[in-house]
């Protein structure tokens with residue numbers, strides 16, 4: 540997909556941090572949290588980004604939102620009327636980007652100020668960005684978005700502690716949507732919730748996406764959640780994307796051993812499936828000491844000798860299905 544067809548276009552994006560001696564048990568160096576990542580997020584899509592904790596997915600999401608430093612490569616945000624180079628925006632462009640691109644926080648308990656009413660929590664971004672002129676106009680917008688997020692309007696006068704986890708996440712979503720963004724990063728937005736509430740919030744996000752024409756970057760460690768909702772999935776390991784495909788294709792025929800291992804962790808209802816999966820052993824290595832060759836070779840159940848020395852090419856196997864493994868074919 541070209542930059543013209545993307546809503547968000549990421550080209551060889553890197554986020555590196557200098558690390559002093561003694562931190563993370565190492566002797567200092569460069570922590571490559573995101574290492575030359577390229578992907579395209581189509582307009583109006585639900586784009587999943589999955590990987591274990593420590594894979595760099597949260598940093599990638601934040602760099603796209605310009606909330607983490609871009610140390611290499613490019614992020615472009617395109618809409619009908621704008622084309623922003625996210626790393627090089629003017630003050631006015633950044634202000635507009637902050638309105639159009641929002642984050643839904645991971646933890647609905649920590650994200651909401653306990654001293655503010657639900658009305659004030661939802662209204663705050665409107666007031667900070669000066670998008671409404673009168674209190675009546677603000678209240679009208681708050682009521683409108685609260686109703687879309689299926690919040691009871693009676694609840695707007697209450698404080699967050701009065702609500703359950705699912706209701707608090709609805710408040711977080713309403714806050715993220717009140718400025719009518721076009722691009723939302725949802726970072727582990729259902730991870731802290733019970734399974735039945737998760738399904739409820741996922742259905743809400745999907746219906747809001749269609750109703751408000753929003754593009755989503757949905758970050759999760761849980762492939763089963765991503766399968767439920769996403770149109771495309773990128774699988775991230777140790778700072779890099781190792782496989783990217785339309786969701787159905789990825790789940791029907793994963794090519795990378797890491798994707799297969801993540802899929803095998805999803806409990807299967809089919810007795811014939813059990814025991815045939817590739818299991819993932821060990822911990823993800825430190826991004827300070829990335830393995831040579833294929834970055835997955837220290838844990839890969841099918842690694843061969845060349846995997847420790849040769850970096851696998853990132854290549855397209857079929858339209859839209861890309862992978863980095865020597866033996867993907």
Ligand code: SF4
Nearest residue numbers: 833836839846864865
């Ligand atoms: Fe495994 Fe080798 Fe493929 Fe890397 S290149 S995923 S180590 S088989």
